[in-house]
Amino acid sequence: MIRVTNVSKVHRRGELEVWALRDICCEVPEGTFTFILGPSGSGKSTLLYLLGALDEPTGGEIVVDGRMLNRLTPAERDLYRRHDIGFIFQNFNLLSNLTAVENVLVPFMPVGLKRGQKEEAIELLKKVGLGDRLDHRPNQLSGGEQQRVAIARALLKRPKLILADEPTGELDTANSHAILNDLRVVCKERGSTVVVVTHEQEFVHADDHVIRIRDGQVFSGGASRQ
Secondary structure, three states: OEEEEEEEEEEEEOOEEEEEEEEEEEEEOOOOEEEEEOOOOOOHHHHHHHHOOOOOOOEEEEEEOOEEHHHOOHHHHHHHHHHHEEEEEOOOOOOOOOOHHHHHHHHHHHHOOOOOHHHHHHHHHHHOOOOOOOOOOHHHOOHHHHHHHHHHHHHHOOOOEEEEEOOOOOOOHHHHHHHHHHHHHHHHHHOOEEEEEEOOHHHOOOOOEEEEEEOOEEEEEEEOOO
């Protein structure tokens, strides 16, 4: 599904060069639940943003589902993000004046909803345990419930790839495990590949794929040995 070859990312601040990633190589097999593990500042979120075409590498090559991201035009990058990627972020990014259902549908409203899309949004919210919260606004939902809305929103487009950046960072341990379990179940049903950035080893299952990053370099990758 994903192949990263000799990828570097350098941030330039005047004459100063800061290496976020340095010649990293790794792979994400299709259909896996993959964790990118590493301490704060290790470069794991930078790698995730590169996979989602939210940023561009300074050097190297990234291939996702046969598509070389480095060679996409700006318009092609927009289409890739819009149609192929489901993003889940730590801070939920919900609109305060909209209900749970409306927040799931909001990315599609500018171009018009397709037939059955609202019903599918409701079904996704039910799958993640929010069947009785459909008309609640964000200030009426707990942090865990808000993240479930964000998960449903990411899944509605039926993306091939889900990218989640510290999706449990604002949640307690019990909610964190519940959120990731919901994500595992729904993505398995839909055949999505999932990449999750975290610094918490405890969320990793024995059959997960794991990429470990430290100081901008991959120092191990493959099946979990738990």
